[in-house]
């Protein structure tokens with residue numbers, strides 16, 4: 001039933017921008033609820049004294065047709081007409097019903113809830129226009145309430161039935177306003193959820209390298225910042241640079257170069273602890289691997305595993321000047337010591353140390369790893 005209703009109030013809302021979609025749905029909801037909730041009153045008028053209530057019964061039929069017309073108008077993409085029309089319909093129904101039957105049945109309470117919703121149909125209206133609409137609704141309600149309150153007393157109906165109808169009107173008014181609030185809440189939740197999702201997606205995109213799909217430099221900074229706040233832990237910092245990559249690009253082409261970068265990134269990622277370490281693209285043909293909670297022994301072992309993994313890919317590179325005919329990389333490594341929040345350690349220092357060690361590895365013949373641990377100079 002609810003799914004069926006939801007389908008109805010989405011009439012004409014497909015492929016529209018979010019603000020307009022919300023408004024269309026609200027107009028449809030008002031149209032549906034307005035039409036459906038008039039039915040019990042019509043039954044009451046018809047079953048008690050149709051001749052006495054004939055004017056209000058007939059007017060209500062016209063009003064119900066008006067409510068349903070707004071759904072049709074939205075379906076035909078005449079959204080502004082639908083919105084303007086429903087404002088008139090709701091206000092007319094309030095005036096008309098109170099005029100005919102006064103306050104005794106509590107029907108005015110019910111339409112009061114409907115007119116309170118009307119300002120929400122003008123999503124871009126200025127505060128002054130909204131205040132004017134809300135003010136004129138309140139004035140209309142007050143005029144109806146004051147002037148027509150005792151106009152036409154219900155006829156030939158036992159007091160208990162009148163009390164029941166008044167009770168029904170009160171419950172229906174509260175139920176109606178609750179239903180609208182719940183629907184708003186659901187919309188807000190849905191919007192919030194989709195915003196959170198797209199923020200997450202954006203954050204992920206802005207921290208991901210497009211070519212290798214590895215985290216980028218921004219992610220490295222964030223990772224180090226996170227670890228620098230943990231007390232007393234060692235993070236291995238490993239800088240890798242592909243050997244003779246310019247020659248590779250020159251001879252095999254930039255596209256093959258891109259593929260090689262991707263393959264190397266994947267190999268590095270497969271050689272590390274997936275739930276713990278960070279493998280990132282640090283620059284052009286440079287990668288950085290961060291190994292948290294690793295001691296010297298583990299870092300050295302991991303570095304050798306990384307170097308060997310790339311060599312084992314056996315990507316042909318016949319144009320390098322040395323005897324090796326495959327793509328290799330040189331590595332410089334060091335460590336980052338976190339000391340908790342007491343003193344934020346510099347993240348630059350260990351990266352510089354690894355960079356210097358990498359430079360040494362290049363000078364010492366490439367396809368090798370050099371340590372930048374404090375005190376190490378070999």
Ligand SMILES: Nc1nc2c(ncn2[C@@H]2O[C@H](COP(=O)(O)OP(=O)(O)OP(=O)(O)O)[C@@H](O)[C@H]2O)c(=O)[nH]1
Nearest residue numbers: 241242243244245246247249254255257258284285
């Ligand atoms: N295909 C490709 N090449 C890149 C990319 N980013 C950087 N490079 C190339 O990487 C090469 C780096 O060259 P160099 O810094 O001279 O170093 P190298 O030739 O690797 O020499 P050594 O590092 O001394 O072994 C340059 O030719 C860059 O164009 C990229 O995204 N794709």
